[in-house]
Amino acid sequence: MMKYLLSSAIILLCLACAKLIMHFTGGSFPAPLLAMVILLVLLLAGIVKEEHLKPCASPILNVMPIFFIPAGVGFIEHLNLIKSNWPFLMSVIFIVPASTLLLVSSVMVFFKSRKNND
Amino acid sequence: MTELKPDLWWLCVPIIIALFLLLRAFNTRMENSALRSITNPVFLSIAVIALLLINFNLPYSEFAHHSQLLSWLLEPAIVALALPLYQQFIHVRKNLLLILGTCSLGIVNATFVAFLLSVFFKVPSELSASVAALSVTTPISLIVTDSLGGISSLAAAMVIFIGLLGALFGFMLFRLVKIGSHESQGVAMGTACHAIGTAAALAEHAKVGAFSSVAMALSALLTAIIVPLLYPFLVNSLL
Structure with missing residues (x-):
């Protein structure tokens, strides 16, 4: 029980710290991502151990896709706009990620192979 | 508009979780990688819930309000x-x-x-x-x-x-x-x-x-x- 409490407390404390930092600095960087960076730094510095984090982090990562479902259903709010612009929206949904996936992965492969040859 | 009894909206979160876990169990049984991608449990869960809301004329705002817990959990998941x-x-x-x-x-x-x-x-x-x-x-x-x-x-x-x-x-x-x-x-x-x-x-x-x-x-x-x-x-x- 204690290990679950400790694990969840670490995650929530990082999140709370990040929210406080963003609140007082007034920046627009999302607090969860800042909290992730804070937690990573704590792990790298050895202040937080992997085994402290695992009890809660592993199950939450395992079910992470569930948390997107309510937002995903939100598209039904814009059915009329989607209907009148569906060719444009479909093109964006397919072409934007496909071109980004291909470009980024190809550039990575190119530079990795150049680095390996050097 | 079809009204869902207010005391039934609390079922949103358990239904989403049960539906996702059921669809994921179904998805993991797929041996073909293409079929496994097409039966993505998030995609199917969204499709099923969207169809239910549209079919029964249920307001999305109520659904979003009653499933806030899941949206909130997204933040600790990103930290994890x-x-x-x-x-x-x-x-x-x-x-x-x-x-x-x-x-x-x-x-x-x-x-x-x-x-x-x-x-x-x-x-x-x-x-x-x-x-x-x-x-x-x-x-x-x-x-x-x-x-x-x-x-x-x-x-x-x-x-x-x-x-x-x-x-x-x-x-x-x-x-x-x-x-x-x-x-x-x-x-x-x-x-x-x-x-x-x-x-x-x-x-x-x-x-x-x-x-x-x-x-x-x-x-x-x-x-x-x-x-x-x-x-x-x-x-x-x-x-």
């Missing part, structure tokens, strides 16, 4: 991504500059391609601004889309669909163009398909997931900086 990131950080540290450069390139490409498509289809500026920041995690997309004068809720839905498409077909695309490197796949998935892509990357391989997590985090930071500058520049120069 530090764990796979740490586990693979040793491989990432050597390539940090390269990842930073390729992420920036990916973000510029996503905004530029979306802008070109909006010019080609002659859509209103409001819609064009809604698709400027899609290759990023939902909270950043909301903030950036708002700042550009777009419809943030539409952007959020598009972000989810892009993530779903990445999760469904991203690895098929990599196999098609014979890109097998874990680093390249991970960085591309994290840059183009944010957290849903990262979840799929984690399922594919821990190393792909770690690189995807790094790329997702860097993309969030870079999108918040690049897109608010790039989009007005594109509008002023090309329109």
Whole structure:
């Protein structure tokens, strides 16, 4: 029980710290991502151990896709706009990620192979 | 409008969880990789719930309000991504500059391609601004889309669909163009398909997931900086 409490407390404390930092600095960087960076730094510095984090982090990562479902259903709010612009929206949904996936992965492969040859 | 008894709305969260777990159990039984992608449990859960809400004429606002707990849990889940990131950080540290450069390139490409498509289809500026920041995690997309004068809720839905498409077909695309490197796949998935892509990357391989997590985090930071500058520049120069 204690290990679950400790694990969840670490995650929530990082999140709370990040929210406080963003609140007082007034920046627009999302607090969860800042909290992730804070937690990573704590792990790298050895202040937080992997085994402290695992009890809660592993199950939450395992079910992470569930948390997107309510937002995903939100598209039904814009059915009329989607209907009148569906060719444009479909093109964006397919072409934007496909071109980004291909470009980024190809550039990575190119530079990795150049680095390996050097 | 069909009214759902107020005391039944609390069923939203248990129904979402049960539906997702059921569909995931079904999905893991699929041996064919294409069938496994098509029966993605998030995609099917969204489709089933959307159909239920539309069919029974139930208001989305009520559904969103009563499933807030799940949306709230998204934040600690993003924090927990530090764990796979740490586990693979040793491989990432050597390539940090390269990842930073390729992420920036990916973000510029996503905004530029979306802008070109909006010019080609002659859509209103409001819609064009809604698709400027899609290759990023939902909270950043909301903030950036708002700042550009777009419809943030539409952007959020598009972000989810892009993530779903990445999760469904991203690895098929990599196999098609014979890109097998874990680093390249991970960085591309994290840059183009944010957290849903990262979840799929984690399922594919821990190393792909770690690189995807790094790329997702860097993309969030870079999108918040690049897109608010790039989009007005594109509008002023090309329109």
